[in-house]
Amino acid sequence: MAINYDIWLILLSLIAGSFATFITFNFVTRIYHSAHSEKLFLLPIYATTVGAGIFGLHNLNWLALHAGEAMHFSVSLTFASLLAGLFVGFAICFTASKKHIAMNTLFSSSLTIGLASYAMFYLSTIALYSSALLNFNIPWLAISLLVSTCVGVVCILSLSWMKEYAGKNPLLIKTLLSISMAASTVVLYLTFNASLVIRADSLNIAEHVILNRKLLAAIITLSIICLFLIVFAAAMFYEKMGKSLFKFGFLNKQNNAMEHALSTKDPLTQLPNRLVFQNLLDAAAKRCARTGNTIAIAYIDLDHFKPINDNYGHHVGDAVLTAVAQRLQAAVRGCDSLARIGGDEFSALIEEIKSDEDIIPVVERIVNAIKLPFIIDQHHIEISCSVGVAIYPRDGDIEKLMICADTAMYKAKENGKNQFKFYDAAIESAADQISELQNDLRNAVKNGEFSLVYQPKLDCRTQMPIGAEALIRWNHPTKGTILPKDFISAAEHFGLINQINDWVIKQACSTIYTAKKFDIDLHLSVNLSHQQFRNSLLVEETVKCLNKYDVPAQNLTFEIKEISALKNDAQFKRLLAQLKDANIKVALDDFGLHPFTLAHLEDLDIEEIKLDRIFTSKIISNANSKGMIDAVVRLAHAFGFSVVAEGVETEAQRDALISLGCDQMQGYLFSEPIIEANFFLVFKQLQNQAKLNKQRAASLTVAYSA
Ligand code: C2E
Ligand code: CA
Ligand code: CA
Numbered sequence: 001m002a003i004n005y006d007i008w009l010i011l012l013s014l015i016a017g018s019f020a021t022f023i024t025f026n027f028v029t030r031i032y033h034s035a036h037s038e039k040l041f042l043l044p045i046y047a048t049t050v051g052a053g054i055f056g057l058h059n060l061n062w063l064a065l066h067a068g069e070a071m072h073f074s075v076s077l078t079f080a081s082l083l084a085g086l087f088v089g090f091a092i093c094f095t096a097s098k099k100h101i102a103m104n105t106l107f108s109s110s111l112t113i114g115l116a117s118y119a120m121f122y123l124s125t126i127a128l129y130s131s132a133l134l135n136f137n138i139p140w141l142a143i144s145l146l147v148s149t150c151v152g153v154v155c156i157l158s159l160s161w162m163k164e165y166a167g168k169n170p171l172l173i174k175t176l177l178s179i180s181m182a183a184s185t186v187v188l189y190l191t192f193n194a195s196l197v198i199r200a201d202s203l204n205i206a207e208h209v210i211l212n213r214k215l216l217a218a219i220i221t222l223s224i225i226c227l228f229l230i231v232f233a234a235a236m237f238y239e240k241m242g243k244s245l246f247k248f249g250f251l252n253k254q255n256n257a258m259e260h261a262l263s264t265k266d267p268l269t270q271l272p273n274r275l276v277f278q279n280l281l282d283a284a285a286k287r288c289a290r291t292g293n294t295i296a297i298a299y300i301d302l303d304h305f306k307p308i309n310d311n312y313g314h315h316v317g318d319a320v321l322t323a324v325a326q327r328l329q330a331a332v333r334g335c336d337s338l339a340r341i342g343g344d345e346f347s348a349l350i351e352e353i354k355s356d357e358d359i360i361p362v363v364e365r366i367v368n369a370i371k372l373p374f375i376i377d378q379h380h381i382e383i384s385c386s387v388g389v390a391i392y393p394r395d396g397d398i399e400k401l402m403i404c405a406d407t408a409m410y411k412a413k414e415n416g417k418n419q420f421k422f423y424d425a426a427i428e429s430a431a432d433q434i435s436e437l438q439n440d441l442r443n444a445v446k447n448g449e450f451s452l453v454y455q456p457k458l459d460c461r462t463q464m465p466i467g468a469e470a471l472i473r474w475n476h477p478t479k480g481t482i483l484p485k486d487f488i489s490a491a492e493h494f495g496l497i498n499q500i501n502d503w504v505i506k507q508a509c510s511t512i513y514t515a516k517k518f519d520i521d522l523h524l525s526v527n528l529s530h531q532q533f534r535n536s537l538l539v540e541e542t543v544k545c546l547n548k549y550d551v552p553a554q555n556l557t558f559e560i561k562e563i564s565a566l567k568n569d570a571q572f573k574r575l576l577a578q579l580k581d582a583n584i585k586v587a588l589d590d591f592g593l594h595p596f597t598l599a600h601l602e603d604l605d606i607e608e609i610k611l612d613r614i615f616t617s618k619i620i621s622n623a624n625s626k627g628m629i630d631a632v633v634r635l636a637h638a639f640g641f642s643v644v645a646e647g648v649e650t651e652a653q654r655d656a657l658i659s660l661g662c663d664q665m666q667g668y669l670f671s672e673p674i675i676e677a678n679f680f681l682v683f684k685q686l687q688n689q690a691k692l693n694k695q696r697a698a699s700l701t702v703a704y705s706a
Contacts, residue, residue: 009064009217010186013057016224017182018175020053024092025174028100029163030235031097033267043093049231051089055082056224057182058120061189063217077127084120087115092152096159109636110152117148119191135197144191151184181337266340268318269325277339277347284351285398296359299388299405300328300366303417305344310534311570312379319376320383328370331365347405356391356422363420364386371418384418395423412436414489438494440476441487445499449475452507453673456683457525457644457666460658464690465683467523469559470508471673472500488529497529504637505542508556509549511676518680523585525557530564533571539578540575553583559610561589567599576605601639609636613647616667619656626656633661 027046031039058081094099095109126134158177165173266273271279282296302324309317321344328346337349350362360494370385388409390396397403404423412421444450454468474482481501491497508526532538546553558579565572565588579586587608592615611632618625629645636643645657648667657665671682 006064009060009368012217012221013060013064013186014179014182016053016060016221017057017185018178019059020050020224020228020282021178021181022174023232024050024053025159025162025178026232027235028093028096028159031093032099032163033265038625039097041207043097044090045231047090047093048086049089049227050093051086052082052227053224054088054117055085055120056220056227057185058085058117058124058189059220060217061186062121062124064186065189065193069453074127079124081120081123081127084116084123087116088120091116092155092159096156097163098160101156101160106153106156107149109156110149113152113155114145114148117152117188118145118192121189122196125196137197138196140191141195144188144195147188147191151181151188154184155181222641257530261345269322269340271325271329271346272337272339274339274341274347277337277341277349280337280339280349281398281401283393284349288392293351294353294391294394296350296353296391297401298350298359298363298366298420299390299402299409300348300385301387301409301413302344302370303384303413305383306534307571312377312381316376316379316381320374320381323374323376324370324383324385327369328366332362336362351686359389359391363389367418367420386412386417387420388412388423389420390423404428407434410493413493437487437490441491441494442497444474444476445496448503449477450500450503451475451675452504452511453675454511454524454679455666455673456671456679456686457664458670458686458690460662460665462690463686463693465670465686466664467525467557468679469525469527469673470504470511470681471527472504476643492529492531497531498535501526501529501532502541506545507552509545512551512555513549514676515680515683519686520680520683521555522683523555523557525559527589528558528560530561533564533575538575539568539582539584542584543582554585557585557587557608559587559589562591563594564602566594573604580605592628601635606641608644609641610644610646611662613667614644616647616653616657618648618654620650626660629657629662630660637661 027050031042031046091109091113097107098105118165158181162170162174162177193423211485240520258385264272266669281295281297287293288295304319305320308320321340325338325340325346328348332338332348332350335352337351339347339349342345348362348366350359354361366387367385370383371685374381374383388405388407388411390404390408392398392401398609399543407428407584408421408423412419414423451473452470453473457467458464459466472484472488473486474484476482488497491500504526508524512522512524513537542556543553547558560572577581585607587610588604588606590611590612591609592612609632615625615629619629620626633643642663644664644666645662646663646666648654648657648669650669653667654669670686674682
């Protein structure tokens with residue numbers, strides 16, 4: 001069929017399309033920045049508006065491309081076509097306003113948009129022509145579906161990109177994109193039109209009402225513009241009613257919607273963001289200078305928040321953060337301000353205070369509020385927070401105040417978390433030490449200042465050495481040897497532990513390899529930090545390292561602290577499964593220090609339990625400790641784990657452990673942790689000693705029986 005264009009109608013379609021698309025950018029941005037409850041009612045309104053706009057545009061395009069024909073109208077088919085248009089609007093708004101759009105979501109949505117657009121076109125066509133007399137032009141049909149899917153992709157990506165756009169010229173970019181999208185809709189209709197071959201005698205006049213084409217086009221254009229203007233005005237009125245801090249900013253030339261949203265509010269918790277907090281702080285400091293008053297800031301950092309995301313998924317993490325924000329809001333006073341300043345970091349500006357005593361109840365309420373369990377998606381989640389408090393003007397100028405509060409917070413974390421700490425001079429010197437430690441540690445990683453020492457593990461029954469634990473030492477260029485207790489947690493805090501532990505594993509493999517030259521089949525345990533649970537490459541890298549040194553996987557054991565296993569349950573189990581596949585053994589370190597349920601132990605696929613040194617040290621003096629070891633040994637054996645007692649220092653402790661059926665021992669009684677060169681020698685000596693003991697026992701038995 002020959003196409004008769006009506007250039008004026010095409011222009012009209014371009015204008016109405018550009019206008020509608022421009023406002024759709026604001027709609028999508030607004031949906032994206034709304035809270036879940038708000039989204040539930042904003043999305044249907046905006047999607048319906050967009051869908052109705054698309055239907056209107058479709059009719060304009062249709063009219064523009066059928067310029068020479070009389071117009072006919074079927075109510076039922078037109079209604080069906082409208083439904084298809086609404087569906088397209090919904091698919092666009094829903095997908096484009098998503099936080100992350102996965103590749104498959106993008107393509108399935110775009111394909112749906114393409115098919116629904118074609119359906120809309122087809123329904124309108126058969127409203128005018130008898131469907132029996134229509135033929136499809138298959139190549140053009142394929143092209144038109146491809147083009148419509150591509151238009152869907154471009155449309156979703158543009159809307160989605162702009163919802164977070166905070167760069168230059170947002171108005172210009174939106175205008176250009178809107179015009180391009182309206183133009184691509186016109187092109188799309190050309191391909192749609194080419195896909196249907198219409199015979200001249202197929203005009204299906206009988207059932208149709210004849211309308212004036214020009215009048216119809218004018219009505220449609222006006223309807224689209226009015227519809228968008230009305231919904232947009234209603235939305236702005238809603239904002240004005242104070243429903244949200246976020247304004248569209250469409251009419252405000254200085255602020256585009258996105259910039260404004262980014263500069264004021266955290267989208268998840270609806271709390272002011274760091275920038276706003278800084279402004280509030282500056283303003284409060286100026287007031288203080290005028291009135292001589294004091295203000296304080298509380299830097300609030302959640303303890304153990306990261307594992308929540310890892311274990312339960314980001315949606316649960318987000319829900320926890322939202323609930324935390326609500327609790328914090330309830331904990332501060334009406335005159336205080338609260339902000340979210342980072343991932344799991346919040347800050348409170350505490351005003352109208354006369355002395356430190358006025359601050360304490362507020363920060364106490366903050367700490368206590370977070371301590372209470374959260375029930376989210378039927379998960380029972382327990383976290384806590386560490387709070388650092390700094391006071392202005394006492395602790396420093398306003399630029400320094402956040403750093404002081406952060407430093408005090410770090411001290412609160414170091415002191416065992418779940419508490420608050422005031423900034424003071426002692427903390428200041430600690431802060432200096434911390435930054436020095438951080439620098440030194442970075443250098444240590446760079447310059448390879450670490451070494452491993454090895455402590456033998458002995459079989460209780462035969463006293464034969466059967467392996468060793470590798471323990472790290474930091475050989476500081478000026479401070480000498482530094483023990484792990486003085487740098488491991490700092491390395492974890494500064495994100496250096498993975499690099500350090502990678503080196504430990506490599507060094508351990510190298511030592512197992514070297515041991516072969518001394519005719520020792522060395523089984524070595526290395527300590528794993530809980531942060532390595534998140535390292536998805538841990539097992540793969542370890543296997544590579546084992547292969548490189550030609551070391552069997554069963555010669556390596558990872559020691560994982562009981563507390564880390566408890567706190568990172570899901571990740572721990574995932575890691576256990578991977579390690580099992582790789583044939584690498586796992587020991588539960590420092591066992592007995594924390595309540596560990598039996599049910600928990602039962603479904604853990606581990607090989608070994610390492611009883612904490614504290615129990616060994618009390619085995620003689622304290623009957624309860626002895627009873628506890630007895631119970632743990634029985635329980636572990638029932639589950640098929642072997643028990644290693646740490647910190648054996650006296651013969652009395654050794655004998656008591658043997659009598660309780662403990663499997664292995666390590667401690668200063670046998671050997672302190674020693675450097676590799678001496679270790680092989682000591683290992684051999686211990687082997688010889690055990691053999692000698694065995695021979696002596698055998699000859700004693702013979703003498704006795706003779
Ligand atoms: P751990 O895994 O419980 O290691 C046992 C600690 O007890 C070692 O301290 C060891 O030297 C000490 N020890 C051994 N026998 C005795 C004894 O008879 N009496 C006494 N009083 N102490 C004994 P060290 O080497 O200072 O290590 C402390 C902790 O640092 C380790 O506790 C482990 O959790 C951590 N660590 C050590 N090396 C590494 C490492 O390479 N990576 C990681 N992530 N942590 C490590
Ligand atoms: Ca250990
Ligand atoms: Ca231990």
